[in-house]
Amino acid sequence: xxxxxxxxxxxxxxxxxxxxxxxxxxxxxxxxxxxxxxxxxxxxxxxxxxxxxxxxxxxxxxxxxxxxxxxxxxxxxxxxxxxxxxxxxxxxxxxxxxxxxxxxxxxxxxxxxxxxxxxxxxxxxxxxxxxxxxxxxxxxxxxxxxxxxxxxxxxxxxxxxxxxxxxxxxxxxxxxxxxxxxxxxxxxxxxxxxxxxxxxxxxxxxxxxxxxxxxxxxxxxxxxxxxxxxxxxxxxxxxxxxxxxxxxxxxxxxxxxxxxxxxxxxxxxxxxxxxxxxxxxxxxx
Numbered sequence: 001x002x003x004x005x006x007x008x009x010x011x012x013x014x015x016x017x018x019x020x021x022x023x024x025x026x027x028x029x030x031x032x033x034x035x036x037x038x039x040x041x042x043x044x045x046x047x048x049x050x051x052x053x054x055x056x057x058x059x060x061x062x063x064x065x066x067x068x069x070x071x072x073x074x075x076x077x078x079x080x081x082x083x084x085x086x087x088x089x090x091x092x093x094x095x096x097x098x099x100x101x102x103x104x105x106x107x108x109x110x111x112x113x114x115x116x117x118x119x120x121x122x123x124x125x126x127x128x129x130x131x132x133x134x135x136x137x138x139x140x141x142x143x144x145x146x147x148x149x150x151x152x153x154x155x156x157x158x159x160x161x162x163x164x165x166x167x168x169x170x171x172x173x174x175x176x177x178x179x180x181x182x183x184x185x186x187x188x189x190x191x192x193x194x195x196x197x198x199x200x201x202x203x204x205x206x207x208x209x210x211x212x213x214x215x216x217x218x219x220x221x222x223x224x225x226x227x228x229x230x231x232x233x234x235x236x237x238x239x240x241x242x243x244x245x246x247x248x249x250x251x252x253x254x255x256x257x258x259x260x261x262x263x264x265x266x267x268x269x270x271x272x273x274x275x276x277x278x279x280x281x282x283x284x285x
Contacts, residue, residue: 008098009074009105011067016130022065025073025131026058033063033075036106038114039218040085047094049103064109064132066102076106076132078113089218093267100268108217109133112146115219120144148215148222152192153180155211155274155283156203156228158247163278164201164235165253165262166245174263177271179245180223193226201245202236205229211284214270223270227284250279 015021025031032051035042042050054075062079088107095103109132116135119126124139136143155178156164165176181196183189190208197203211225235245256262265271277283
C-alpha cells in the first residue's frame with residue numbers, strides 16, 4: 001500500500017460530537033463492522049477481513065467508528081473475546097490496500113483503548129467519546145487522544161551501494177531487515193537515525209534522506225523511513241540486541257533469498273518496500 005496518497009476513509013471528525021450522529025450511523029441500513037482485538041483481527045478462510053452487518057444497540061465503549069467508506073459507515077467492535085481472531089501480522093499481506101488501512105486503524109484503536117482506561121491527569125476512570133477517537137475522564141473532564149510513537153526505519157548503504165541488513169534474536173530463523181528504533185525525547189527524526197545506527201551497528205553516517213512513512217499498530221507506532229549513507233566500515237552488532245549485521249550486494253541478497261538463507265519482512269511493510277526498491281535500483285524513488 002502507498003501510504004503517501006490520501007485516505008479512502010472519511011473519518012467524519014467534525015460530525016462525531018454531534019448529538020445522535022453516531023447512533024444514526026450505527027443504524028444506517030448499510031453499516032458494517034469488523035471485529036478486532038489487541039493486535040488481532042477476524043478474517044475468513046481466504047485471509048480476508050470478515051465484515052458483518054451491525055447488530056444490537058450502539059455501545060460507545062465497544063463500537064468505534066472508523067468512518068465512511070463508499071458512503072457506508074464502518075465500525076470496529078471489541079470486547080467480545082478473542083475467539084476467531086488471528087494476529088494481524090500473519091494476514092496483512094493478503095489484505096487489499098483499503099482493508100489494510102481499516103485493519104491498521106481498528107487494531108490501533110483497540111490497543112489504545114485497552115491501555116487508556118484511567119486518566120493520566122488525576123487517575124479517574126475514562127469513557128469513550130467521539131466514536132472511539134478520544135476518551136474523557138469522568139472525574140476531571142480531561143480528554144485524551146490516541147498517541148503515536150514515532151520510530152525511524154533506515155535503509156543504510158555504503159559507497160559501493162551495498163545494503164546493510166541485520167536480524168534480532170527473537171525473529172524467525174533467517175529473517176533479516178533494515179534497522180529501526182524509537183525516537184527518544186528531545187530528538188529530531190534525523191538525530192534518532194544517527195543515534196540508532198551508532199548504537200545498533202556502530203556506524204557513523206554521512207547523509208540522511210527522508211523516504212516516507214507507514215502506520216504500524218504494534219502497538220501504536222508510526223514508522224518513518226530514511227535512506228542513510230555510511231562509509232565502508234564493517235558493522236559491529238550491539239550485543240544482546242542485534243544477532244547479526246552484514247552488507248549485501250544485490251547479487252548476494254538474491255542468492256541468499258533463493259537458497260532460503262535470508263527471509264524478508266512482510267510485503268506490506270515499509271521495510272520490505274525499502275529493500276525491494278534498493279533491489280530494483282530505484283531507492284530513494
